Amino acid sequence: MMLRSYRDVVGADGSGIAAQVAGQRARVDRRLATVGRVVAVLSGKGGVGKSFVTAALARLAAARWPERVGVLDADLRSPTVARMLDATGPLRVTPSGVVPASGSGGVRVMSTDLLLEEGRPLAWREPSGDAFAWRGTLEAGVLREFLGDVAWGDLEVLLVDLPPGADGGVDLASLAPGLAALAVTIPTEEARRSVARAVRAAADAGIRLVGVVENMAGYRCGNCARTGPLFSGDAGSALAAQFGIPLLARVPFVVEGAADAAFDPAEAARVLEALG
Amino acid sequence: MKFLCLDCDEQMAFAERREPGDGTFAAAFRCPRCHRAVALLANPMETQLVGSLGVKIGGRALDAPPFELARGSMRGRDDAFVDEDRGAAGPGTGARPALTWSVDARERLLRVPGFVRGMVKRIYVDYAAQRGIAEITPEVMDRARTELGLEGM
Numbered sequence: 001m002m003l004r005s006y007r008d009v010v011g012a013d014g015s016g017i018a019a020q021v022a023g024q025r026a027r028v029d030r031r032l033a034t035v036g037r038v039v040a041v042l043s044g045k046g047g048v049g050k051s052f053v054t055a056a057l058a059r060l061a062a063a064r065w066p067e068r069v070g071v072l073d074a075d076l077r078s079p080t081v082a083r084m085l086d087a088t089g090p091l092r093v094t095p096s097g098v099v100p101a102s103g104s105g106g107v108r109v110m111s112t113d114l115l116l117e118e119g120r121p122l123a124w125r126e127p128s129g130d131a132f133a134w135r136g137t138l139e140a141g142v143l144r145e146f147l148g149d150v151a152w153g154d155l156e157v158l159l160v161d162l163p164p165g166a167d168g169g170v171d172l173a174s175l176a177p178g179l180a181a182l183a184v185t186i187p188t189e190e191a192r193r194s195v196a197r198a199v200r201a202a203a204d205a206g207i208r209l210v211g212v213v214e215n216m217a218g219y220r221c222g223n224c225a226r227t228g229p230l231f232s233g234d235a236g237s238a239l240a241a242q243f244g245i246p247l248l249a250r251v252p253f254v255v256e257g258a259a260d261a262a263f264d265p266a267e268a269a270r271v272l273e274a275l276g
Numbered sequence: 277m278k279f280l281c282l283d284c285d286e287q288m289a290f291a292e293r294r295e296p297g298d299g300t301f302a303a304a305f306r307c308p309r310c311h312r313a314v315a316l317l318a319n320p321m322e323t324q325l326v327g328s329l330g331v332k333i334g335g336r337a338l339d340a341p342p343f344e345l346a347r348g349s350m351r352g353r354d355d356a357f358v359d360e361d362r363g364a365a366g367p368g369t370g371a372r373p374a375l376t377w378s379v380d381a382r383e384r385l386l387r388v389p390g391f392v393r394g395m396v397k398r399i400y401v402d403y404a405a406q407r408g409i410a411e412i413t414p415e416v417m418d419r420a421r422t423e424l425g426l427e428g429m
Contacts, residue, residue, distance in 0.1 A: 001282050013278045014290035014305060020331040024340075024351060093359045098342045115352040115391075123351040126299070130321040137328035141345045144330070149342035 021213065028148035028175055031097070035070070039210065040172055042225050044198035044230050045191050046164035049215040051075070053210055053251065054161040055084035056260040057182075061275065062105035065156040073111030074172065076139055077122045081274050082111035089114040098153035103237045110150050112142075124204040136156045144175055166194070168201030180208040181201045182248075185235045186216045192235035199243055209245045210274040212236050217250035218261070227252045238265070248274055277333075279314060281307035288314065290334040295425055299323060309396045332425045341395050352391040359394025361401075375404055378413045384403050385417075399424065 012019065041054045054071060056080075062069040069211060072079045080086075085103030091114055092099040102110035112122055124131065124138065156252065160176075162169055173179040181202045185195040203209060214236025218227040230253055240247040249267035260268070279288035288305035291313060306313040316333070318326070322362055326333060330345045330399035336371040347357070377385070388396050404412050420426065 002283065002285055004280060004285070006278060009278050009280055009287050011287060014288070014335070015277065015331070015333045016335045017329075017331050017333075021329070024330060059357070060334065090355050093357050094361070095341055098357075113298065113348075115346065115356045116349060117351075117353045120351070124349050125351055126320070126324045126327075126349060130324075133321055134325045134328040135422060141330045143327055145343050145346050200288055271399045276350070 001105050022146065024078050024144060025175070025183070028144060031148045031150070031152060032176060035158045037151055037156070037160045037275065038160060038172075038176045038179050039244045040074075040160045040162050040169035040179055040202075040207070041184060042162045042169050042195075042198050042202065043164060043184045043191075044166045044168075044194035044196070045185075047184045048184050048191055048195070049251075050164070051081040051084060051161050053184045053213050053215055054081050054159050056251075056263060057271060057275070058103070058107045058159055059105045059260040060263065061157055061159075061272055062107050064272055066155040067106045067108075068154060069106075070108040070152050070158040071110075071153070072150075072158060072160045073109070073113065074143055074146070076112045076142060077163065079111045079113035079116075081161045082109050082113040087111070087114065091115075092149065097149050099109050100150050100152065110146050110154060126271055143172070147175055159275075162187075166197040166201055168198040168203075168205065169207055170201055171206040173202075173205050173207050178208075182209050182210050182271075182276075183212045183239060183245075184215055184238060185212060187214060187231040187233040187235050189233050189235065190195060192233065192238050193233065195239060196242060199239060203243065209243060211246040211248040211271070212239045213248055214250045214273065216253045218252045220252040220254045222255050244275065246270075279305040279316075283307075284314070286307040286310075292405060293334045293425055295323075301326070301333070301425075303308060314392075317368055333362060334425070337424055338399065341398055344395065347395045349389070350391070354390025357394055358424045361398075374398055374410070375401060376411045378411055381412045381417060382415050383413055396426065399426065 006096045041049050042051055058069055058071045071077045071081055084257055085107050087101035087103035087109035100110045101114055103109040169181050177273050183199050216230055219230040220227045235245045248271045254262045281285050281288050284307055286309045287305055288307050291304040291306040293303045301318040301323040303316045400412055400420055409416055
């Protein structure tokens, strides 16, 4: 009996698995061919306002590039950015793809928030007892479909709101070559340490870092519009210095008004230039 | 994954796929020389692990519809999607003959969760169109399900 190994047996496997996976990637490549830039908005930490910043930047970008800005909510389990952009379903499914929801300012949005029952968590139809073995793969597959099956059309920029975590968009980079990343932090030292891990992961994966936005950099009074202290620390400038990237904006916490109104106009312009 | 017939030292070819609907999966491979067959039997976890990759054991007969993985796997709301029909002529298929659904097939389709129903309907329509089938019946649906690997749909 001669037992040969996989590589000894010449020819494709009977299922063409490698070809199927290559086909999935080709589908993403074709879809992103009309997208100027894909920019991941990342932080290593939850609660820094990453989705808030993503929504604000999307609106600002849409003012500059009308109908040519997209937002992909990669936070599959805790999606928020669609609501911030007033994007609602149902989603139209055409033979050429799923038409993204239209959010405020004409931003094109895809998010699990558009798919899930109100108040229900992300759940799968498969047996849950051993979900640890396949859930990550399935979520990566859904993210791939969000990239490759959505009829994004011609976009200047597609912002990807990443979930919190130190991954730094590395998984996304394997699907979207040329991925760039924008880091979001709050001023505190704890945030700096956490965001630094994510930025390091992104840098190590060859993801181009466009800069840092420091969110909740002070509190802007709704009456007098003066900005006072909120958190101590200088994580934004520290991260910029650590990674040799620009601190693009320091955004104060505001109680009311549109997210993009919190941005200083000059800083907003600088962020958009960096995204370009 | 390859299957090798040790007696013939020949790679076995994919022959058939079965998804009985209980989360498990079976695929048969046959030696092209001696015609001996073996079955790959996967438990639910193994079946799901492969399914999570968005690939089909035995290959694909149809292109994956948009959001195949999300719609086939996620528990979503019934009104999440509005599926547009391809119309009389689908891409690459030429003009389509009129297609009807038997009453039983319609009832069965209505039992599919709304989140995924439109996609499943389109898969059955494409399956029938490719084979020149004029009426979709539960038997046609069973065949499509087995051949295309529509686990749980």
